[in-house]
Amino acid sequence: MKTTVVGYPRIGAHRELKFAVQKYFKHEIDATTLDETARELRRVNWQSLTEAGLDQIPSGDFSYFDTTLDTANLLNIVPQRYRDLNLAPLDEYFAQARGYQGPKGDVTALSMKKWFNTNYHYLVPEFEDTTDIKLVGTKLFDEFKEAKAQGYQTRPTIVGPYTLLKLAAFNGTKTAADYVPELVTAYTDVLSQLAELGADWVQLDEPALVKDQSVADLALFQALYTPLLAAKKLLKVLLQTYFGDLRDSYEAIVNQAFDGIGLDFVEGAQTDKLVKTNGFPADKVLFAGVINGKNIWRANYDEKLALIKSLPVKDDQLILTTSCSLLHVPYTVANEPKLAQHYKRYLAFAAEKLTELTDLKAIATATNQAELQANQQLFATPRYQENEAITKQVAALKPSDFNREPDRATRLKIQADEFNLPVLPTTTIGSFPQTREVRQNRAKFKRGEITREQYDAFNKHEIKQWIEFQEKIGLDVLVHGEFERNDMVEYFGEKLDGFIFTQNAWVQSYGTRCVKPPIIWGDVARTQPITVAESVYAQSLTDKPVKGMLTGPVTILNWSFTREDLSPQESTYQIALAIQAEVLDLERHGIKIIQIDEAALRENLPLRKTDWYPRYLDWAIPAFRLVHSKVQPTTQIHTHMCYSEFGDIIEAIDAMDADVISFEASRADLTLLDTLQEDHFQTHVGPGVYDIHSPRVPSEEEVATTIHKILAKLPLDNVWINPDCGLKTRGTTETVASLENVVAATKQVRGELVHEGR
Numbered sequence: 093m094k095t096t097v098v099g100y101p102r103i104g105a106h107r108e109l110k111f112a113v114q115k116y117f118k119h120e121i122d123a124t125t126l127d128e129t130a131r132e133l134r135r136v137n138w139q140s141l142t143e144a145g146l147d148q149i150p151s152g153d154f155s156y157f158d159t160t161l162d163t164a165n166l167l168n169i170v171p172q173r174y175r176d177l178n179l180a181p182l183d184e185y186f187a188q189a190r191g192y193q194g195p196k197g198d199v200t201a202l203s204m205k206k207w208f209n210t211n212y213h214y215l216v217p218e219f220e221d222t223t224d225i226k227l228v229g230t231k232l233f234d235e236f237k238e239a240k241a242q243g244y245q246t247r248p249t250i251v252g253p254y255t256l257l258k259l260a261a262f263n264g265t266k267t268a269a270d271y272v273p274e275l276v277t278a279y280t281d282v283l284s285q286l287a288e289l290g291a292d293w294v295q296l297d298e299p300a301l302v303k304d305q306s307v308a309d310l311a312l313f314q315a316l317y318t319p320l321l322a323a324k325k326l327l328k329v330l331l332q333t334y335f336g337d338l339r340d341s342y343e344a345i346v347n348q349a350f351d352g353i354g355l356d357f358v359e360g361a362q363t364d365k366l367v368k369t370n371g372f373p374a375d376k377v378l379f380a381g382v383i384n385g386k387n388i389w390r391a392n393y394d395e396k397l398a399l400i401k402s403l404p405v406k407d408d409q410l411i412l413t414t415s416c417s418l419l420h421v422p423y424t425v426a427n428e429p430k431l432a433q434h435y436k437r438y439l440a441f442a443a444e445k446l447t448e449l450t451d452l453k454a455i456a457t458a459t460n461q462a463e464l465q466a467n468q469q470l471f472a473t474p475r476y477q478e479n480e481a482i483t484k485q486v487a488a489l490k491p492s493d494f495n496r497e498p499d500r501a502t503r504l505k506i507q508a509d510e511f512n513l514p515v516l517p518t519t520t521i522g523s524f525p526q527t528r529e530v531r532q533n534r535a536k537f538k539r540g541e542i543t544r545e546q547y548d549a550f551n552k553h554e555i556k557q558w559i560e561f562q563e564k565i566g567l568d569v570l571v572h573g574e575f576e577r578n579d580m581v582e583y584f585g586e587k588l589d590g591f592i593f594t595q596n597a598w599v600q601s602y603g604t605r606c607v608k609p610p611i612i613w614g615d616v617a618r619t620q621p622i623t624v625a626e627s628v629y630a631q632s633l634t635d636k637p638v639k640g641m642l643t644g645p646v647t648i649l650n651w652s653f654t655r656e657d658l659s660p661q662e663s664t665y666q667i668a669l670a671i672q673a674e675v676l677d678l679e680r681h682g683i684k685i686i687q688i689d690e691a692a693l694r695e696n697l698p699l700r701k702t703d704w705y706p707r708y709l710d711w712a713i714p715a716f717r718l719v720h721s722k723v724q725p726t727t728q729i730h731t732h733m734c735y736s737e738f739g740d741i742i743e744a745i746d747a748m749d750a751d752v753i754s755f756e757a758s759r760a761d762l763t764l765l766d767t768l769q770e771d772h773f774q775t776h777v778g779p780g781v782y783d784i785h786s787p788r789v790p791s792e793e794e795v796a797t798t799i800h801k802i803l804a805k806l807p808l809d810n811v812w813i814n815p816d817c818g819l820k821t822r823g824t825t826e827t828v829a830s831l832e833n834v835v836a837a838t839k840q841v842r843g844e845l846v847h848e849g850r
């Protein structure tokens with residue numbers, strides 16, 4: 093029996109990579125200095141994994157931005173518009189990730205999407221008709237050699253060809269199948285080169301296999317792997333899957349010439365059954381993903397050992413591993429000195445999961461009984477105390493609690509009179525730049541260097557300035573800017589009962605952006621107002637409506653580390669009741685428009701369609717309805733979702749029964765508009781008119797063109813104009829310029845409409 097992990101976090105235990113890359117973006121350091129930071133982080137990771145006692149360790153899981161982009165670029169999949177910039181390789185790479193606007197040209201970034209059902213985002217590889225797939229990159233080999241020079245024999249990992257094709261966008265006339273021969277050659281070359289360098293294993297990540305597989309999908313998989321595996325020589329190939337099970341493809345996959353197969357025994361509901369009913373080939377290695385790579389709780393050793401012992405494989409055929417890459421959890425509990433031991437003993441971040449793996453191996457091979465006893469004791473002690481008032485309240489919910497009256501059409505008429513907004517009302521999604529000053533103000537307050545009054549006074553000053561700016565440029569519905577929030581989920585957690593917090597438990601969300609998810613420890617309850625003071629203050633400064641700004645229950649749940657003893661539905665309903673109380677409090681305080689963000693609603697959708705309604709939408713949509721069901725008809729409820737790939741659940745989105753929804757459409761090419769049109773989407777809608785994840789400023793003409801595209805598909809009276817997400821990650825200058833262009837473009841289009849008599 094051996095141990096390994098699918099992948100390890102790369103941002104650094106104190107986000108060293110994030111800070112270095114951001115400095116590079118600001119031209120404060122050069123590529124060489126950035127490379128030194130990266131090398132050091134890789135060295136530390138390999139050393140930690142080796143010292144923890146793992147038998148195999150990965151390489152290639154490091155990335156400056158995203159490993160899917162790395163894999164695409166390794167294989168020469170770089171759209172022509174980035175090549176035309178003639179930038180240095182690292183800058184061409186970042187241009188794809190973030191867009192480029194400068195002396196060499198002006199291009200938007202690649203589309204960015206959620207990595208399966210996680211809060212990590214990948215960059216969508218773009219295949220053009222002229223794309224010439226071949227092995228051109230060296231990153232994978234360089235990192236293997238770098239490790240080797242330090243004495244570490246690693247297992248290089250890249251995204252496999254099937255998942256690469258399934259995630260890609262095809263911009264020309266060719267389809268996925270057209271690229272198969274070139275891809276097979278390119279991956280064959282990767283394997284040959286790794287073999288030459290002395291690698292004994294390569295890991296190809298194929299999480300796309302856990303989604304519903306059609307006959308055509310499986311044919312594509314075989315078309316890629318049959319020739320690839322036939323061509324491989326000395327190197328052993330690990331097919332690594334995660335985030336689910338292989339119920340549609342298990343037979344086909346175990347019959348292929350892989351040397352190892354990585355299966356997820358945590359999230360893969362049927363993995364155990366598949367392995368036991370179909371068996372596992374004696375000539376392959378089973379990489380058994382038994383340790384949860386997504387959550388932060390200690391594993392129950394008795395349960396894990398029972399599973400390990402029941403697997404139908406010989407001891408030398410078994411490698412214990414994580415259910416997915418540890419990218420999705422923070423580095424180490426050791427960096428949480430302020431957290432009480434009472435909580436900490438239940439937590440296992442990435443480093444602690446390494447110990448769990450080696451413990452399990454040691455116990456299974458019957459030496460380390462002390463570790464087993466300590467773990468048994470931990471699980472024998474009761475952990476939680478029930479908040480009975482809350483659990484009773486959830487149990488007493490009745491159908492009318494989920495239903496807002498009157499119906500939306502009636503409400504929207506009442507609201508039109510109430511607000512008297514112009515056609516194409518303009519607004520933003522909530523946050524304004526979290527500048528260095530805003531973050532430092534909070535850091536100083538947290539360190540006790542300034543008082544609560546000083547902290548609040550600074551934020552009030554920010555609110556005031558930004559309200560003045562919004563009035564000046566002529567936005568119609570204003571926001572306070574969210575300066576008091578570290579993060580839209582962590583902030584709510586801090587104000588609610590039932591959560592605990594970490595100081596350093598950062599997880600990468602995309603590129604240099606990280607989150608520090610709060611931990612749901614017990615039953616959730618609202619004990620104090622959360623957002624009322626800031627909203628009321630902002631509203632006092634203007635006659636225009638200021639939108640209240642809340643995070644919705646599904647998003648709070650999904651971007652927190654959740655309990656294992658309570659169903660997601662139950663937890664979400666607890667949170668929904670807390671947010672409902674906040675909605676009603678805002679309403680009582682004169683806030684007439686309230687946005688309830690459900691940014692993560694789509695991300696949590698089960699990967700298999702058969703699970704969508706019974707396992708998720710049947711409670712997630714009601715949870716949102718519960719939050720706003722009790723407001724007055726005159727109160728306008730907005731919601732917001734990012735990266736909205738929700739063409740196929742559009743009815744469920746409409747059934748949330750919000751009055752207005754804003755979402756991202758610009759970076760996904762506005763194709764969603766067709767669906768909205770065809771399905772007669774009733775919710776009024778603000779499809780974002782520009783991409784806020786890039787520092788690039790959209791011109792007035794560009795925004796006007798986008799508005800025209802929207803009006804070609806949607807009824808004029810239903811459309812709102814807004815950026816596609818909050819502006820917290822943007823700088824002040826680009827934010828001001830972009831919003832001025834958005835308002836100017838809207839006024840331009842309104843003028844044309846008057847002219848046409850509409």
Ligand SMILES: Nc1nc2c(c(=O)[nH]1)N[C@@H](CNc1ccc(C(=O)N[C@@H](CCC(=O)N[C@@H](CCC(=O)N[C@@H](CCC(=O)O)C(=O)O)C(=O)O)C(=O)O)cc1)CN2
Pocket residue numbers: 211526528531532534535577578579580581582601602604605606607608651691734820821
């Ligand atoms: N949870 C969550 N998931 C999400 C999103 C989101 O907003 N939240 N948005 C979507 C995109 N993902 C995103 C994820 C993170 C960020 C983001 O801006 N993160 C910030 C951190 C935000 C934060 O928690 N800030 C804290 C801590 C900031 C900090 O680093 N402070 C310094 C000190 C201050 C300084 O000198 O800068 C320190 O502690 O060392 C605060 O403001 O209090 C970052 O990576 O930089 C944006 C988008 C999808 N998923």
Ligand code: MET
Pocket residue numbers: 521522523574580641689691732734817818819820
């Ligand atoms: C990730 S969705 C963000 C919504 C939030 N209201 C903001 O503007 O930042």
Ligand SMILES: [Zn+2]
Pocket residue numbers: 521691732733734735816817818
């Ligand atoms: Zn968003």
